[in-house]
Amino acid sequence: MVQTHKYDVVIVGAGGAGMRAALESGQRTRTAVLTKLYPTRSHTGAAQGGMCAALANVEEDNWEWHTFDTVKGGDYLVDQDAAEVMAKEAIDAVLDLEKMGLPFNRTEEGRIDQRRFGGHTRNHGEAAVRRSCFAADRTGHMILQTLYQQCIKHNVEFYNEFYVLDVLLTDGRASGVVAYELATGEIHVFNAKSIIFASGGFGKVFRTTSNAHTLTGDGMGIVWRKGLPLEDMEFFQFHPTGLAGLGVLLSEAARGEGGILRNSENERFMERYAPTIKDLAPRDMVARAMANEVREGRGAGPEKAYVYLDLTHLPKEQIDAKLPDITEFARTYLGVEPYTEMIPVFPTAHYAMGGVPTNIKGEVLSDNETVVPGLYAAGEVACVSVHGANRLGTNSLLDINVFGRRAGIYAAEYARTVGFEELPETPEKYVVDQIEMLRDAGGSERVAAIRAELQATMDINAQVYRDEGSLKQALSDIEGLKARYVNISVQDKGKRFNTDLLEAIELGFLLDLAEVLVVSALARNESRGGHYREDYPNRDDVNFMRHTMAYRQEDGTVRLDYKPVVQTRYEPMERKY
């Protein structure tokens, strides 16, 4: 039984970007939000440190400096027009959230308080600036809750635990999506004029990651299988301070509040790597510095496998007021008391800078410039590209608010100007076939085993340090795993809440995206931002000042093309902090 629904706008994903889009679209036209979770489970809620905007509440600041920091932080792979939009609209984005009720921390005057964050500086790099607006170390939680509360207020229509598995295109225009209802196993076809993907990232290709189990790149995978490109997939951010061994995120706010990274010799090693802003250098530089300390034998712990985040010199009251959650993570999961003990930390896979290419309206592109009418993307699933080769801390919460809002507005406006496109014949066929094939498959391979091997090879071969050899190893491992994937079986043959089947589908997306990441990384013979090639340790603006555009070919292999970076006012310079 296939059920059919009709909405002007369908939004896929109910994290920050999806709900921010829904608030705009829902007030303009008939909108539905489809999410494979409950909205409040989305990973926006795990973001901690803040959202930058040049409010200048506590010291001089302006959005042009924010734009510059974003461009420089992204190692000049940022599209400068998009960065300018984001930094300029950041101010209203923060104020909008406050008006929706978000409980920001306050200054003595009652204004929104601001603190320092990695890579955010005054006057083009002079010194760290207080730009991040925050609510303790649970800013993402507050954003997610506030947006959900507003969705309740405005009666946004949600389809919870609906897993979107296909996007429908009719003559090159978006016409709908096909979803699998987890509770019943039923297939639903949604006919829509505009579709917004806001389904998040794919951190689960790595073993050590701050990402939720559910972040399996579904949106990117769906678009990819339609033959649409993915941009800059080799750029994955490794957050410096994951809890050692676990990958649980400890906010950069810990360093913004004065925390210091130390090696086994108790040395503040960031002084050697970034003499001006030290521990508050951008994440790619700090993560590499940490990995380098460990490689050179200055790691701590029984296996010398991590470094320390030292908060012991901070007053208890400051820790309790500004960093309550992350210190609790250290206590709960490692049994470490941050008041008196240093916290073992190591880089953790955190954020995809790349994704579905869009323009600044959130419209999805089918090549370097052609828009797919009716198809939009915002947030981590998208690449607009404001993060370039390395995202600055807090700019993801900003991205979802600015570009989520834009996608919502433009998608609704487009929907008001066009009629419904007819759906392709038997629109559900691809999804039904895929599900039946997986559910009935009687192979001998286990989903969990293939996923574990994928994550292991990605951690070893495609992490902070890469070279041609390691990437080729990863690629051959992925090819082997893809061959085995064809031979999997799921044990749960039922229809009701079949999460066994769900994980099998998710693994298919992960394998595809890991391959795109590695193929893109192999071709980029330079080091830039989060992509560091030991065999090509320097940035190469002559040959690689361009975005990677990956396309899926008929036979499933990856074809690479390139797209120029949009440059407005900033000439590429060497990146020093």
Place this chain on the structure above:
Amino acid sequence: MDVTVKILRYNPEVSEEAKWESYQVTAEPTDRVLDALHKVKWDLDGSLTFRRSCAHGVCGSDAMRINGKNRLACKTLIKDVNPSQPITVEPIKGLPVLKDLVVDMEPFFDAYRAVMPFLVTDGNEPTRERLQSPEDRERFDDTTKCILCAACTTSCPVYWTDGQYFGPQAIVGAHRFIFDSRDEGTAQRLEVLNDKEGVWRCRTTFNCTEACPRGIEVTKAIQEVKRALIFRR
């Protein structure tokens, strides 16, 4: 170490009866109960069904009854639940069970939505932010931590027996706005909570406070809402 996990299984596609199944897995003392459940699902029985997402206690997906107490499986370490004995895992109580550890969350979210859990303001919006002193911001800090996991509501004996009581979470959700100096919807919200199925059904058993994985003083929040009803009217 070897650990036995005893799980209350239920799948109406197979049988209307729920029954306990035991599984042996190896786990580190510092592993989460969620890790043990994953081992069962990934290595032993793929049909075991539960919700989870972030795996570090912020998304609220995996509240369940572990050794008889409501907890998040991802925030409970094996060493803290006496692993020398079988660890029992069952769905949270008071919401219809759909399959294994998955319950129908809709009644829970309905109660939350009923208390107007959003900022209500009158008049024109200021051009900049509304001002709020750090003290006024601190006043409702505790209840902003809620992750809607339902551990409190489904630990409440009144909620188990009274199908209409809003439950502790909804009151926490209301508290967060009632004590927010920017909010102007308090009168309306208190009216909802003054209902016979509202705050007055609370019998102050403190189960909710004990169950909250975020350390929210739930019972205290409920008492503050009761006091607000008495003194503000």
